[in-house]
Amino acid sequence: MGELEYIARNCRDDKRLLNIVEDIAKMTQEEKDEFANKMRSYFMNKNTEEDRSAYRFFKVVLENDNARKILEMLGDI
Numbered sequence: 001m002g003e004l005e006y007i008a009r010n011c012r013d014d015k016r017l018l019n020i021v022e023d024i025a026k027m028t029q030e031e032k033d034e035f036a037n038k039m040r041s042y043f044m045n046k047n048t049e050e051d052r053s054a055y056r057f058f059k060v061v062l063e064n065d066n067a068r069k070i071l072e073m074l075g076d077i
Contacts, residue, residue, distance in 0.1 A: 003060050008073040017057075018074070025067035036062050 011018040027035065039062070043055040061067050 004066060004070055004073065007057065007060065008070045011070065011074060021061055021067050021070050024061050025071055027067075032062050 007017070007021070011021055024032065024035070036058075039055070039058045043051060046052075046055070061070065
């Protein structure tokens, strides 16, 4: 299973994740870039497995148009 499918499946089970993906899908590219910079700074010194998973989630969702693609997988668009 690919990363986008994995995230989409988890969004079905966790509405908080779904809300994050929806919010990111609404962002302009400039807003995504600014959020990505803040996210990188926040996670720079984080070393737990949970932190690494959260960082990977945000990185994938912010890349390209992945947030929209995840929502399409969920049938929300």
